[in-house]
Structure formats: structure tokens, C-alpha cells
Amino acid sequence: MHLTLNDPLDMHLHLRDHEMLKITAPLSAHSFSGALIMPNIIPPVDTKQALLDYKHRIIEAIDNENFTPLMTLFFRDTYNYKFLSDMHDELTAIKLYPAGITTNSEGGVSGFDLEKLKTPLTAMSELGIPLCIHGETNGFVMDREAEFVPIYEKLATAFPQLKIIMEHITTKESVQALDRHANLYATITVHHLLITLDDVAGGMLKPHLFCKPIAKRSEDRDALIQVAVNAHPKVMFGSDSAPHPKSAKECCGCAAGIFTAPIALPLLAELFEAHDKLDNLQSFISDHAKNIYNITPPKKSVTLKKEPFDVPQSYGDIIPMRAGETLKWKIASVQ
Numbered sequence: 237m238h239l240t241l242n243d244p245l246d247m248h249l250h251l252r253d254h255e256m257l258k259i260t261a262p263l264s265a266h267s268f269s270g271a272l273i274m275p276n277i278i279p280p281v282d283t284k285q286a287l288l289d290y291k292h293r294i295i296e297a298i299d300n301e302n303f304t305p306l307m308t309l310f311f312r313d314t315y316n317y318k319f320l321s322d323m324h325d326e327l328t329a330i331k332l333y334p335a336g337i338t339t340n341s342e343g344g345v346s347g348f349d350l351e352k353l354k355t356p357l358t359a360m361s362e363l364g365i366p367l368c369i370h371g372e373t374n375g376f377v378m379d380r381e382a383e384f385v386p387i388y389e390k391l392a393t394a395f396p397q398l399k400i401i402m403e404h405i406t407t408k409e410s411v412q413a414l415d416r417h418a419n420l421y422a423t424i425t426v427h428h429l430l431i432t433l434d435d436v437a438g439g440m441l442k443p444h445l446f447c448k449p450i451a452k453r454s455e456d457r458d459a460l461i462q463v464a465v466n467a468h469p470k471v472m473f474g475s476d477s478a479p480h481p482k483s484a485k486e487c488c489g490c491a492a493g494i495f496t497a498p499i500a501l502p503l504l505a506e507l508f509e510a511h512d513k514l515d516n517l518q519s520f521i522s523d524h525a526k527n528i529y530n531i532t533p534p535k536k537s538v539t540l541k542k543e544p545f546d547v548p549q550s551y552g553d554i555i556p557m558r559a560g561e562t563l564k565w566k567i568a569s570v571q
């Protein structure tokens with residue numbers, strides 16, 4: 237059995253920088269036509285020059301692959317219309333992190349004071365720049381995302397022309413919010429469609445399944461699966477593939493992030509097939525993102541075959557999800 241996907245897009249990807257970028261960038265560039273590149277490197281991407289330089293390093297690392305890095309800027313409440321209009325053509329979105337909520341987010345937003353956010357968010361609305369948000373409060377870990385939903389709704393109401401993407405949603409509360417506001421959209425990862433907190437911490441602790449937001453309950457996962465496999469038009473794939481070196485994962489004080497980029501398409505094929513919805517994978521993996529972001533990525537067709545794929549134990553010093561396991565689908569060819 238074969239499945240061909242046209243122009244697969246990963247609308248939330250951490251490629252990192254320097255040596256790690258040389259491992260991660262070719263892997264994503266091989267099987268995706270484009271990806272939205274997260275700006276939480278050190279230092280964060282928050283100027284035009286930093287964005288252009290980082291894009292250049294990514295393009296160097298992918299070596300002639302037919303792949304578009306769709307660049308993002310790290311949100312600051314100091315951005316204004318002049319600054320953003322000058323770099324508008326270079327960026328696809330701006331990513332907002334609540335301060336200190338996840339990896340390298342220390343310079344993010346504290347409190348969500350509409351007065352303070354008015355200048356940058358009005359400029360983004362006028363320029364048509366989407367706002368991607370890591371929506372978690374600093375409350376109890378299982379409740380952080382649900383507690384953030386009122387903040388999403390406050391922003392969506394105050395800035396009706398602004399496209400707001402709820403990144404890597406993990407709860408039924410976020411799924412329900414999607415249909416209450418015309419300008420709310422969401423990305424969903426493959427790992428949140430597969431695992432719950434039980435897989436992370438229900439038995440022996442699994443550091444390679446630890447990420448933010450943490451995987452939730454089975455009813456949350458079911459709500460995510462329903463909108464993903466049934467092709468809800470406001471939902472698109474974003475892997476949140478977030479590599480860390482093995483030494484930062486297998487230690488006391490495990491870094492948050494799951495590395496899924498090289499196995500994402502085979503895992504999604506298996507999941508959509510299990511729900512008898514393989515025909516809807518094309519819209520989840522590409523069509524919805526093209527519509528939501530109004531982008532035309534380079535043409536690429538990726539053919540998957542239903543044949544065993546042995547996931548490598550590691551890619552350099554990065555351990556992928558499902559390391560050493562055998563998946564049901566593999567990437568057979570890319571054109």
C-alpha cells in the first residue's frame with residue numbers, strides 16, 4: 237500500500253543552531269516542503285539581521301534540498317508598526333512565549349496586559365502577520381493550558397483581525413475554543429495524538445517523552461484525534477520536534493522536548509490509517525496550513541509505503557521518539 241503526500245508542512249519546528257542544526261535541518265528538509273522555524277535559539281531571533289542570519293545558516297545546512305524555512309520572530313512588546321513593516325516580507329509569523337514557560341523563553345511576556353500589547357498586536361493585525369502562542373500559564377502543570385484559554389479568547393476578541401495560532405494544543409478545552417472565535421487556529425503535534433501522561437510517567441519515567449505542554453488525559457487526546465483525523469479546517473500539523481542532546485535528556489533535570497521530525501510522517505500515516513482516515517492526512521499535513529497562512533511552498537511529493545521502518549537508536553547525539561522500534565510505514569521516495 238502507498239500514500240503520496242503533496243508539499244508536507246511542519247508548522248512548528250525547532251531546528252536549533254550550529255552543530256545540531258547540521259543534523260536536524262537535512263532531516264526535515266528531506267521529507268517536508270517547508271516548516272515554520274521557532275525563534276527560541278540563544279540569543280532569540282528578535283531583529284531583522286538575526287532572522288536573516290539564522291535563515292542563511294538553515295539554508296546552508298540543508299544543502300540544495302527543495303525546502304522553505306518559514307521564519308518567525310521572538311515576540312517583544314516593544315515591536316511597532318515601523319519595525320514590523322520593514323521586515324514583513326521576511327517573516328511568516330511571530331511567536332509569543334509567556335516568560336520562563338519553556339526552553340529559552342526567559343525574555344517572553346509576563347502578564348497579558350492588553351494596553352502593553354496594543355502597539356505590536358495592532359501592527360501585526362494591519363500587516364497581516366499571524367501570532368503563534370505557546371499557551372500555558374505558570375499554574376499546576378496539568379491545568380496550565382486550560383487556564384490559558386481565557387487569555388486566548390481575550391486576545392482573539394480584542395484583535396479580531398489578528399490570526400492567532402494556539403500552538404501544540406493538548407486539551408479538549410483548547411479544541412472547544414477553536415470554534416468560538418473565527419480568528420483562532422491550532423497546531424497539533426504527532427506525539428500528543430499518540431501519548432498521554434501515562435506513557436510519560438505512569439510506569440518507568442520516559443525522558444524522551446517529556447515535553448511542554450506535557451501530554452494530558454486520554455479524553456484530551458481523543459478530542460485532538462477527532463479534529464485532526466476529521467480534517468477540521470482550522471487545525472494543522474506542527475511537530476514541535478524539539479531536539480536536545482542525550483546528555484540534557486537523560487539526566488537529573490531533563491530538558492523538555494521530543495524529537496519527532498524524522499518519524500512524523502510514518503507515525504501520522506499509521507494513526508490516520510488506524511482511524512480509517514488516510515484520505516484526510518493531506519489536508520492536515522499541508523492544505524490547511526496553506527490556507528491559514530496563505531503560503532505556497534515549493535512542490536514536493538513524498539510517497540510512503542506500508543513497510544517496516546526501523547527507527548534509528550539516535551541521530552548524532554539526539555534520541556528520537558520510538559528509538560529502536562519498528563514503525564508500520566516508511567518514506568519510500570521523495571520527488
Ligand code: NCD
Nearest residue numbers: 250338339447448478492493
Ligand atoms: C521546546 C524546546 O525545547 O524548544 N520544548 C518543548 O518541550 N516543546 C519549546 C516549546 O515549544 O515549548
Ligand code: ZN
Nearest residue numbers: 250274476478
Ligand atoms: Zn515548540
